[in-house]
Amino acid sequence: MTGSTPAPFTAADHRARMERAVRSAADAGLAGLLVAPGPDMVWLTGYTPTAVTERLTLLVLAPGRDPVLVVPTLEAPDAERAAGATALTLRDWTDGKDPYAVTAGLLDDRGRFGISDNTWAMHLLGLQRALPGTSYASLTDALPMLRAVKDAAELELLAAAGAAADLAFEEIRKVPFAGRRESDIGQDLAGLLRRFGHSQVDFTIVGSGPNGANPHHEVGDRVIRRGDMVVLDFGGLMDGYGSDTTRTVHVGEPTEEERRVHDVVRAAQEAGFQAVRPGAACQEVDRAARAVITDAGYGEYFIHRTGHGIGVTTHEPPYMIEGEEQPLVPGMCFSVEPGVYLPGRFGVRIEDIVAVTGDGARRLNNTTREMVIVD
Numbered sequence: 001m002t003g004s005t006p007a008p009f010t011a012a013d014h015r016a017r018m019e020r021a022v023r024s025a026a027d028a029g030l031a032g033l034l035v036a037p038g039p040d041m042v043w044l045t046g047y048t049p050t051a052v053t054e055r056l057t058l059l060v061l062a063p064g065r066d067p068v069l070v071v072p073t074l075e076a077p078d079a080e081r082a083a084g085a086t087a088l089t090l091r092d093w094t095d096g097k098d099p100y101a102v103t104a105g106l107l108d109d110r111g112r113f114g115i116s117d118n119t120w121a122m123h124l125l126g127l128q129r130a131l132p133g134t135s136y137a138s139l140t141d142a143l144p145m146l147r148a149v150k151d152a153a154e155l156e157l158l159a160a161a162g163a164a165a166d167l168a169f170e171e172i173r174k175v176p177f178a179g180r181r182e183s184d185i186g187q188d189l190a191g192l193l194r195r196f197g198h199s200q201v202d203f204t205i206v207g208s209g210p211n212g213a214n215p216h217h218e219v220g221d222r223v224i225r226r227g228d229m230v231v232l233d234f235g236g237l238m239d240g241y242g243s244d245t246t247r248t249v250h251v252g253e254p255t256e257e258e259r260r261v262h263d264v265v266r267a268a269q270e271a272g273f274q275a276v277r278p279g280a281a282c283q284e285v286d287r288a289a290r291a292v293i294t295d296a297g298y299g300e301y302f303i304h305r306t307g308h309g310i311g312v313t314t315h316e317p318p319y320m321i322e323g324e325e326q327p328l329v330p331g332m333c334f335s336v337e338p339g340v341y342l343p344g345r346f347g348v349r350i351e352d353i354v355a356v357t358g359d360g361a362r363r364l365n366n367t368t369r370e371m372v373i374v375d
């Protein structure tokens, strides 16, 4: 999870994001936001500590005060560079001091705070001990849409990551599949993502034959055979922003049933994409894709939500799922990835990242959605 190049954003961009975050927090009735190293901190400040250790590093955002980054003294020189670039105030603490007492001095002692989801439990427990009158909410629960609407520069980075993933698919479709292990194809995919500019590969799913029917399958030792459907789902980070695309290929000529299932999933993916427009609820995208699969008789085999947001991580809000009434807004970016999984037999999934535009949507993945035959 290291080596990802920070995205090219300015101090002004980061200050604007922090101000927006504080305003949203206040609107949500929170006394502030506490952010541990991870995607929220990267997005807000551009800062990633060289190593995340048991020592507390925490960004404190509260209405009416300057953003403060609490850091271990030994990380301070690194943090200073980032802090200088974003007008953060540093508050360092040395070993032997209580970092929670230091942080407590910055907080309303009766406040309710949004705290980033990946904050270590020991840190939250330390804060609760230092400030028994405070309470906490998951930052993602409190402000699910904080990072959801991308600006023009973010959309460009996401489009570039998508284009790189597309190039990886154009290459992988040329390699031999039959007789090789899933893990070999997975390594090829990871190499291609890096070759086309990714600094971090998050996943390379290669689900051949019956393994394709398990959407959580990553790669295994199974040797791919002629006649197999193979689900290829891969992505990672390029210049700090994510890619995530799926194509399902077939080794040699498919059966009529395999063609039919692939056609159904392709039509469902298209219907989901067509449902994307400003003002539509997230759940409408899920419903549109699901209806096609249900009408074709495969409803019980589509066993996951239709999509998830993408940005500085490869999975984040908004979620295209029944019950999510959040309206789509231009700049939101997420996957549309319906699938059909026939247990013990094969699976088909087709996934594009799409961005909401002023009057509809555009795809950030543009390789063919027809079934590709590989050797």
Ligand code: ZN
Pocket (backbone or CB within 6 Å): 226, 227, 228, 229, 250, 253, 254, 255, 258
């Ligand atoms: Zn087959």
Ligand code: ZN
Pocket (backbone or CB within 6 Å): 233, 234, 235, 244, 245, 246, 337, 351
């Ligand atoms: Zn995917």
Ligand code: ZN
Pocket (backbone or CB within 6 Å): 244, 308, 335, 337, 351
């Ligand atoms: Zn996905």
